[in-house]
Amino acid sequence: xxxxxxxxxxxxxxxxxxxxxxxxxxxxxxxxxxxxxxxxxxxxxxxxxxxxxxxxxxxxxxxxxxxxxxxxxxxxxxxxxxxxxxxxxxxxxxxxxxxxxxxxxxxxxxxxxxxxxxxxxxxxxxxxxxxxxxxxxxxxxxxxxxxxxxxxxxxxxxxxxxxxxxxxxxxxxxxxxxxxxxxxxxxxxxxxxxxxxxxxxxxxxxxxxxxxxxxxxxxxxxxxxxxxxxxxxxxxxxxxxxxxxxxxxxxxxxxxxxxxxxxxxxxxxxxxxxxxxxxxxxxxxxxxxxxxxxxxxxxxxxxxxx
Numbered sequence: 001x002x003x004x005x006x007x008x009x010x011x012x013x014x015x016x017x018x019x020x021x022x023x024x025x026x027x028x029x030x031x032x033x034x035x036x037x038x039x040x041x042x043x044x045x046x047x048x049x050x051x052x053x054x055x056x057x058x059x060x061x062x063x064x065x066x067x068x069x070x071x072x073x074x075x076x077x078x079x080x081x082x083x084x085x086x087x088x089x090x091x092x093x094x095x096x097x098x099x100x101x102x103x104x105x106x107x108x109x110x111x112x113x114x115x116x117x118x119x120x121x122x123x124x125x126x127x128x129x130x131x132x133x134x135x136x137x138x139x140x141x142x143x144x145x146x147x148x149x150x151x152x153x154x155x156x157x158x159x160x161x162x163x164x165x166x167x168x169x170x171x172x173x174x175x176x177x178x179x180x181x182x183x184x185x186x187x188x189x190x191x192x193x194x195x196x197x198x199x200x201x202x203x204x205x206x207x208x209x210x211x212x213x214x215x216x217x218x219x220x221x222x223x224x225x226x227x228x229x230x231x232x233x234x235x236x237x238x239x240x241x242x243x244x245x246x247x248x249x250x251x252x253x254x255x256x257x258x259x260x261x262x263x264x265x266x267x268x269x270x271x272x273x274x275x276x277x278x279x280x281x282x283x284x285x286x287x288x289x290x291x292x293x294x295x296x297x298x299x300x301x302x303x304x305x306x
Contacts, residue, residue, distance in 0.1 A: 001026045001153055001183045002047065007056035009042050009207075016042045018207035019056065029179040031198035032187040035304050039207040040187040041081060044157050047185070048078040060153065074102075077146035081157040083138055084145075087131035091122065091141055094130060098145045116144040120174060136167030143174065154178060156186035160193055172197050191296045201296075205304040219293040226266045226292035227275065228255065232285035236261060242282060247274045264292055 002024040009017040017039045024030045034040050045051040047058060049069045058065035060072045086094055092113065099109045117123045120140040125133060130141065139159060146154060159175065160168045168190070175184060175197055188194050194201055195215050203211040203218075211218055225248075231239065236254060239261050243252045248271030256262035265275065272289065279286050294302075 001028075001061060002185065003057075003059045004043075004047070005057045007043065007046065007058065008054045009039075009046060009051065010054045016207055017046070017053070020204065020207070020209045022202050022209060022212055024183060024185050026183055027179075028199050029175065029184040029186075029197060030200045030202060031194035032185060032202050032204060033189065033191070033194055033300065034187075034204040035189060038204045038304070040204060041157055043204070044078075044155055044185070044187055045080075048076055048155055049073050074149070075152045077149070077151035077154045079139075079142050079146040079154075079156045079159055081161065083142035085130045085138055085141060087129070089130055090127055091130060091133070092126045094141065095126075095145060095148065099148050102149045104149055112148055112150075115150075116147045119147060119178065120144040121170075134167075136163055136170060139163065139167070139171055140174070143171070147178070152182060154182050154184045154186075156184070158188055159186055160188065160190060168193060191300055195296050203300065203303055210303040211299070215296065216293075218299055219296060224266050225268060225270055226264060226294075227272060228262065228264050228288070228290050228292040229275070229279075229286065230260050230262050230288040231279060232260050232287060234261065234282065234284050239263065239284075242278065243275070246271055246278045249275065260287060 004023070005021045007017055007020050020043070032040050032043065042051065046053050047060070049065065049072055061075065063072045065072065089097070095113050095116070096109060099112055104112055117126055120143050122137065122140050122144055125137055130138065133141065143159065160171050163171065172193060175186070178184060198215065200214050201211070201218060202209060236257060240252055240254065243249060243263065243265060248267045248269045249265050250267040251265065253264045254261065255264050276286065276289070
């Protein structure tokens, strides 16, 4: 559905997006993660046609960003970071106005408004002025506007920014429901939100992609195999020295020492059998051995630290 190759964007001399490439397949919910200033918003604005790239290519379905911009905008629903609402309008009037702007036939607008109001759970505020709505409801109205016209692709820029925990859960569930039928790409720096919502994560830092994969794959360290163990009947120095000799183990890190030793071991292959046999040969007491994974927060910090 979306194919980006060598995408670059300069603002004067400042390089905001640095030759990134990625794809979003039909039916995926993909999260674009990164710290503030990483290039997320610029990337989304290019994909939606609000900005043109300095170089690189973007294809949305079979359309080219340089040649078919009008066609691209017809198949994308876009919710920018700052929801573009008119406070003095009723929600119903605002959505009617957006439907008119999207050239939805007048005879179909009412049914279309009912459809998006049902999806975004805003039927009870349709005749309220926008200014009276909470931040959560304003986000829902913005999402409803993006869904008008039934676009194939939904692009959302920080859709849960500034919401309280309950509102975040509500928007998350709406996005997950939408994702059953549509392709969704959204940016966020809320890691728990991305982990709970996305099929796949693309992490961007200083305009470059530093990771791309399914959440569980990233947490398992990609090509790294990690194990946590707890042992007795040895000291720290001996354990660190001996465990580094195990075939397949490339790194050993002490995690805790409270009467027993807790360690994390990593390598590129499954070394658990070798590890068990080595511990047994040393007459150590193995209290625990468990496959380990990093938290998404740890991965994010590692990939985006200065």
